[in-house]
Amino acid sequence: MLSHVLRASSGRLGCRGLHAAAPALAELSEWSRVDPAQLSGSSPAALSNLVAGEWTQTAQSLSVVDPMNGEPFLAVPDTQLDEIQPFIDSLRSVPKSGLHNPLKLPERYLLYGNVSRNAAAELLKPEVADHFARLIQRVAPKSYPQAEAEVSVTRIFLENFSGDQVRFLARSFGVPGDHPGQQSNGYRWPFGPVALIAPFNFPLEIPALQLMGALFMGNKPLVHADHKVAVVLEEFVRLLHACGMPRADLDLVHGRGSTVNEILLRGEPRSTLFTGSKRVAEKLAVDLRGKVFLEDAGFDWKILGPDVQAFDHVAWQCDQDAYACSGQKCSAQSILFMHDAWAEAGLEAALAARAATRGLEDLTVGPVLSWTTEAIQAHVADLLAIPGARLAWGGEALTGHAIPPRYAAIQPTAVFVPLDQVLRPEHWPTVTREVFGPFQVLTRYGDASLPDVLAACERMDAHLTAAVVSNSIPFLQHVLANTVNGTTYAGIRGRTTGAPQNHWFGPANDPRGAGIGTPEAIKLVWSTHREIIQDVGPVPDASNQVQS
Ligand SMILES: NC(=O)c1ccc[n+]([C@@H]2O[C@H](COP(=O)([O-])OP(=O)(O)OC[C@H]3O[C@@H](n4cnc5c(N)ncnc54)[C@H](O)[C@@H]3O)[C@@H](O)[C@H]2O)c1
Numbered sequence: 001m002l003s004h005v006l007r008a009s010s011g012r013l014g015c016r017g018l019h020a021a022a023p024a025l026a027e028l029s030e031w032s033r034v035d036p037a038q039l040s041g042s043s044p045a046a047l048s049n050l051v052a053g054e055w056t057q058t059a060q061s062l063s064v065v066d067p068m069n070g071e072p073f074l075a076v077p078d079t080q081l082d083e084i085q086p087f088i089d090s091l092r093s094v095p096k097s098g099l100h101n102p103l104k105l106p107e108r109y110l111l112y113g114n115v116s117r118n119a120a121a122e123l124l125k126p127e128v129a130d131h132f133a134r135l136i137q138r139v140a141p142k143s144y145p146q147a148e149a150e151v152s153v154t155r156i157f158l159e160n161f162s163g164d165q166v167r168f169l170a171r172s173f174g175v176p177g178d179h180p181g182q183q184s185n186g187y188r189w190p191f192g193p194v195a196l197i198a199p200f201n202f203p204l205e206i207p208a209l210q211l212m213g214a215l216f217m218g219n220k221p222l223v224h225a226d227h228k229v230a231v232v233l234e235e236f237v238r239l240l241h242a243c244g245m246p247r248a249d250l251d252l253v254h255g256r257g258s259t260v261n262e263i264l265l266r267g268e269p270r271s272t273l274f275t276g277s278k279r280v281a282e283k284l285a286v287d288l289r290g291k292v293f294l295e296d297a298g299f300d301w302k303i304l305g306p307d308v309q310a311f312d313h314v315a316w317q318c319d320q321d322a323y324a325c326s327g328q329k330c331s332a333q334s335i336l337f338m339h340d341a342w343a344e345a346g347l348e349a350a351l352a353a354r355a356a357t358r359g360l361e362d363l364t365v366g367p368v369l370s371w372t373t374e375a376i377q378a379h380v381a382d383l384l385a386i387p388g389a390r391l392a393w394g395g396e397a398l399t400g401h402a403i404p405p406r407y408a409a410i411q412p413t414a415v416f417v418p419l420d421q422v423l424r425p426e427h428w429p430t431v432t433r434e435v436f437g438p439f440q441v442l443t444r445y446g447d448a449s450l451p452d453v454l455a456a457c458e459r460m461d462a463h464l465t466a467a468v469v470s471n472s473i474p475f476l477q478h479v480l481a482n483t484v485n486g487t488t489y490a491g492i493r494g495r496t497t498g499a500p501q502n503h504w505f506g507p508a509n510d511p512r513g514a515g516i517g518t519p520e521a522i523k524l525v526w527s528t529h530r531e532i533i534q535d536v537g538p539v540p541d542a543s544n545q546v547q548s
Pocket residue numbers: 197198199200201202224225226227255256257258260261275276277278280281283284294295296297298329330331370434436464506507
């Protein structure tokens with residue numbers, strides 16, 4: 001039955017060798033194993049682990065259901081503890097000095113410039129871009145433009161790190177020493193064995209950008225993505241093989257988070273990048289004795305300033321930030337602070353009207369993979385118990401669909417909570433709970449209560465994205481000067497979501513905070529500083545040297 005959707009492997013995968021200079025000429029059918037158009041309960045697909053360059057099977061598998069109708073359509077290796085030794089051995093076989101570094105096999109920087117260029121060229125092909133966009137849609141239902149944006153961000157990232165750009169990531173510097181023959185040089189050095197764990201909501205973009213960064217800097221990563229969406233990552237790894245990536249440069253482990261946790265404990269990667277929930281992030285920080293970089297939960301705020309302008313655009317952006325991808329973005333707008341001027345201009349009604357146009361037919365709202373409808377409705381009820389709170393819109397379960405009950409299917413929803421109640425200690429944890437779905441809190445402030453808004457921003461714990469929507473320079477200055485979020489958009493077009501590859505994306509105010517996308521993010525997360533002080537002489541006359 002699996003053969004319905006398994007494409008034949010050409011046997012050419014990954015055979016282009018170290019230099020990989022040939023242009024990307026692979027056909028989709030040569031490397032792809034899964035056809036998103038065919039994938040269904042009657043034509044399921046099966047995934048494989050990859051360890052030490054070999055695709056392997058496990059004794060048991062996890063069944064992933066089609067989020068639109070509940071039919072089992074993917075069999076994902078359910079790696080058991082008695083099957084993890086090869087992953088541990090593979091991690092332990094990697095020297096701390098990495099697969100390459102500025103002094104070892106520097107030609108591998110060029111190899112990865114070429115792999116990156118080849119993969120970008122593949123993603124530029126309409127049929128390949130469409131393949132990934134549709135595969136994303138099948139496992140993490142979102143509108144086609146949202147899915148396609150993941151593919152183009154990934155492609156442009158790969159274009160950015162083509163040619164010499166990978167070796168430029170490892171640029172070193174030198175400082176003259178104290179005497180002839182002495183010079184200190186600062187290098188970006190790999191960690192060697194590393195791990196990368198990715199969540200379900202961006203099945204391609206997050207693991208692709210991070211694993212390439214790990215490889216560029218000379219590490220060998222063990223990669224894992226949430227089993228519900230891991231098919232997309234596996235397809236990307238197969239594409240990389242076809243584009244010249246040596247097969248043993250990266251291991252891929254499918255299955256449960258707890259199994260991966262055990263591999264990390266026993267395999268002891270020198271650094272682990274985790275993207276996902278705060279709960280797991282904090283567990284790994286303890287288990288791995290702090291050797292982590294984290295991109296965890298977001299409770300993202302937007303402040304609409306006193307100057308009302310570009311009303312329709314701002315309303316559109318607020319709706320996109322709260323509800324695109326059904327709110328399943330770590331950057332999704334969680335709380336909207338509306339200046340009185342915006343409230344009086346009728347913003348709430350405009351937002352309600354936009355929310356009402358979202359529907360299942362084009363996946364502008366869709367299944368929520370980490371909450372149930374009942375759990376979101378219970379959270380809404382908790383908020384509505386706060387004095388002065390009211391349902392602004394939504395709150396009803398979606399109807400006329402076959403989304404399985406393990407996933408939420410709910411209208412885009414907003415609850416208004418008065419600002420003074422938001423700040424009350426007894427309500428604060430409820431108001432600031434991250435709902436990874438189409439849900440936001442609205443509140444309102446005036447000029448006199450701006451300090452309360454800033455107090456709320458100060459009290460939050462997760463400082464990922466934020467937006468200050470205003471073109472008033474003094475207002476922007478004041479808010480920006482007194483807040484800390486790692487990715488903050490400022491100006492009348494300010495948003496919280498839609499980060500491209502061309503700027504840093506990541507949390508701030510936490511020394512474990514990671515970044516994604518840019519050269520600075522790659523260098524921070526995937527390399528460490530090493531200083532080599534050359535001191536080769538001439539050696540001074542020993543008789544003139546003072547003992548101290
Ligand atoms: N800050 C960011 O850049 C960013 C980006 C996307 C998502 N997120 C956050 O991710 C969360 C939603 O994703 P999720 O529900 O998939 O998160 P999750 O923490 O449940 O799972 C994330 C990944 O961790 C793995 N995992 C689970 N337990 C593990 C363990 N003990 N050891 C090792 N790995 C383990 C899972 O298999 C999955 O691959 C939200 O909180 C969201 O804000 C953050």
